[in-house]
Amino acid sequence: MSDAPQLQLPPLSLYVHIPWCVRKCPYCDFNSHSVTHTSGADAHQAAGPDSSGYGLPEVEYVAQLRRDLGSQLPWVQGRRLQSIFFGGGTPSLFSPAAIGAILQMAEELVGFAPDIEITLEANPGTFEQEKFSGYRAAGINRLSIGVQSFDPRQLQNLGRIHSGEEAAGALAMARRAGFDNINLDLMHGLPEQTEAAALEDLRRAVFLEPEHISWYQLTIEPNTAFYSAPPVTPGSALIASMQGSGRDYLASCGYARYEVSAYSGAGLESRHNINYWSFGDYLGIGAGAHGKVTLPAEGRIVRSRRTRAPRHYLGADAIARDDLIHSVLALPHCDDIEPEELPLEFLMNALRLVDGVPLESFRRYTGSSPAVLQQQWPALEAMELVQPLAQRIAASEFGFDYLDEILQRFLEQP
Incomplete structure (x- = not known):
């Protein structure tokens, strides 16, 4: 009989992807589609009933989300949702009624933990006081506002549809709507940005007193307008x-x-993102959504992904019926994470956390012994890149800026 550790179920979250935007930003490599560019089958789909004000197929999309989540119920395995995240695209293009219907469906099919965190991504250019009061009433209890910069020149460079003043006004509206847990998204390393300008963005954000700030570096990704015509960005120093x-x-x-x-x-x-980084499970629904689920009875961990095109996800060539879980084009693609890949997969997430994760989590959530880390860990510790492998898996304060180098050691491990 094998004495290998057995997989255990981690907490469960839900990711809901809303793939439409008012305009595609030149740096964005997420699955987003401009609402102004619908044509052909997309235009046919967008012609249905809609209360968003943007001509979106809300009714059809919510119905397909329900079928999508319903098909994944065997993966729930008795758990309740600890968090939900509406990402995009721009989820705030959807009406409060549609967002509320999605939440009601998720609670009915899966169930919520008593203290569930429910986040909606929103762009300042889509803010309306009544609309955001409606989101709060529907059950959203955390907002993530995509500001990116307060600098008018940078907002133009980034293709944003709001001003710095509108960003500040959006947060004020959110407060009036009753939100007391708000994240502001900011970027640095922007085209020709100075250090003083980057710090000024942070100062303006802090002045607004959000509970959370996401401050990340602009990266030029393939399949973006910036990749085709790269802007001049600050050097590494x-x-x-x-x-x-x-x-x-x-x-x-x-x-x-x-x-x-x-x-x-x-x-x-x-809490939603900490679940990702701690190698928790998450169901993904919506066009282009990804998921990761643990199946202890089968001894495997599965990643799933859905077709990216909204018209394919909606099943443009099929009529949805109660007994039809998905059209052929909307079926998710699933892959097992191979056992030999699990250490790297785990570390790619866990090492992003400043405090790392408990060592025991590696055993519970990968079904592997922490001994498999020992081939590389002593050398990394000698270089002061990681903390001692005692109670936690974590990078050192020095090594936290060299995560790619740490992971490369495990990528090259035979």
Whole structure:
């Protein structure tokens, strides 16, 4: 009989992808589709009933989300949802009624933990007071506002549809709607950005007193407009300097860094994202959504992904019926994570956390012995890149800036 550790079920979250945007930003490599560019089958789908004000196929999309989640119920395995995250695209293009219907469906089919965290991504250019009061009434209890910058020139560079003043106004509207847990998304390393300008963005964000700030570096990704015509961005030395200054400034303002790009007040970390980074499970629904689920009875961990095109996800060539879980085009693709890949998969997530994760989590959630880490760990510890492998798996304060180098050691491990 094997004495290998047995897989155990981690907490469960839900990710809901809303794939439409008012306009595609030149840096964005997420699965998003401009609402102004619908044609052909997409236009036919968008012609249905809609209360969003953007001509979106809300009714059809919510119905397909229900079928999508319903097909994954065997993966729930008795758990309740600890968190839900509406990402995109721009989820705030959907009406409160549609968001409320999705939440009601999720609670009915899966069930909610008593203290569930429910986050909606929103862009300042889509804010309306009544609409955001409606989101709060529907059950959204955390907002993530995509500001990116307060600098008018940078907002133009980034293709954003709001001004810095509108971003500040959006947060004020959210407060009036009753939100007391708000994240602001900011970027640094922007085209020709100076360190002073990056810090000014942070100062303006801190002035608004959000509970959480996500401050991440602009990266040029394939299949984006910036990749085809790259802007001039700061060099690596300047990036390192602005990151160090920014971290110090945020710490002085009471925002502790708990993940590579995430800062919050005490106890206000994003529980949904911590579940990702702790190798928790998450169901993904919506066009292009990904999921990861643990199946202890089968001794395997499965990743799933859905077709990216909204018209395919909706099943443009099929009529949805109660007994039809998905059209052929909307079927998710599933892959097992091979056992030999699990250590790297786990570390890619866990090492993003400043405090790492308990060593026992590796055993529970990968079904592997921590001994498999020992081939590389002593050398990494000797280079002061990681902390001793005693109670936790974590990078050192020095090594936290060299995560790629740490992971490369495990990628090359035979």
